[in-house]
Amino acid sequence: xxxxxxxxxxxxxxxxxxxxxxxxxxxxxxxxxxxxxxxxxxxxxxxxxxxxxxxxxxxxxxxxxxxxxxxxxxxxxxxxxxxxxxxxxxxxxxxxxxxxxxxxxxxxxxxxxxxxxxxxxxxxxxxxxxxxxxxxxxxxxxxxxxxxxxxxxxxxxxxxxxxxxxxxxxxxxxxxxxxxxxxxxxxxxxxxxxxxxxxxxxxxxxxxxxxxxxxxxxxxxxxxxxxxxxxxxxxxxxxxxxxxxxxxxxxxxxxxxxxxxxxxxxxxxxxxxxxxxxxxxxxxxxxxxxxxx
Numbered sequence: 001x002x003x004x005x006x007x008x009x010x011x012x013x014x015x016x017x018x019x020x021x022x023x024x025x026x027x028x029x030x031x032x033x034x035x036x037x038x039x040x041x042x043x044x045x046x047x048x049x050x051x052x053x054x055x056x057x058x059x060x061x062x063x064x065x066x067x068x069x070x071x072x073x074x075x076x077x078x079x080x081x082x083x084x085x086x087x088x089x090x091x092x093x094x095x096x097x098x099x100x101x102x103x104x105x106x107x108x109x110x111x112x113x114x115x116x117x118x119x120x121x122x123x124x125x126x127x128x129x130x131x132x133x134x135x136x137x138x139x140x141x142x143x144x145x146x147x148x149x150x151x152x153x154x155x156x157x158x159x160x161x162x163x164x165x166x167x168x169x170x171x172x173x174x175x176x177x178x179x180x181x182x183x184x185x186x187x188x189x190x191x192x193x194x195x196x197x198x199x200x201x202x203x204x205x206x207x208x209x210x211x212x213x214x215x216x217x218x219x220x221x222x223x224x225x226x227x228x229x230x231x232x233x234x235x236x237x238x239x240x241x242x243x244x245x246x247x248x249x250x251x252x253x254x255x256x257x258x259x260x261x262x263x264x265x266x267x268x269x270x271x272x273x274x275x276x277x278x279x280x281x282x283x284x285x286x287x288x289x290x291x292x293x
Contacts, residue, residue, distance in 0.1 A: 084271045092275065103170050118159065122159040126160065133269065192251060198249045243277055
């Protein structure tokens with residue numbers, strides 16, 4: 001599948017899961033607090049199934065036409081990047097506001113903490129909408145359907161994050177937020193400045209993701225049945241590092257000029273992927289540094 005700008009687009013028919021179904025991170029921490037909830041599995045497109053274009057700016061009309069086409073592509077790509085980061089900022093802002101509400105209203109905090117069914121309802125909505133956005137090109141590229149679906153998706157993730165954070169005190173949540181912001185900001189700057197093409201490592205990332213998923217199952221069994229929480233802490237640390245690497249890859253695919261690129265038509269696709277990278281990093285870091293209320 002190619003966009004009208006000669007760039008290879010994502011092929012969401014090929015799916016590769018993120019490390020999924022680890023032990024329940026939100027409540028299992030070094031302080032030995034109460035049990036929280038397990039973050040949902042995050043499917044990640046299998047970029048090994050994409051086609052590369054080693055020279056996407058080639059034109060046959062001479063150097064002048066080639067230069068004009070390159071300039072046009074750079075302009076389109078720059079506008080695309082701004083749009084994606086603007087969407088990501090709005091989505092993260094909504095999640096941050098929803099997460100802060102229980103800390104300012106005790107009744108809301110109790111309601112969220114005691115209604116586990118709403119968490120699973122939010123998870124079901126999240127997963128269904130996510131699959132629709134990733135697998136249905138007509139949905140994510142059609143206005144206003146793509147905006148409506150993205151809004152529903154953001155609210156679902158926001159409620160899940162709110163449910164996770166109510167089991168931690170406000171100081172640990174703020175500490176995790178600061179650490180996550182510094183890490184993600186550094187990764188974004190690095191991935192945009194480095195000349196190394198990280199998108200070439202998707203095969204390695206797939207293998208590491210599968211290994212981490214198996215390790216996560218072992219850690220879950222150890223934490224729940226044998227009360228060995230240290231293994232889960234190792235899992236959470238490795239998962240946060242892996243998702244930081246995924247964030248760097250997704251940012252490079254957004255910026256373009258690499259072996260694999262995201263089509264400028266797929267701004268919703270790119271925004272959702274980067275948004276989930278950051279949210280999952282926050283969840284994993286919270287399980288490491290969080291302290292139960």
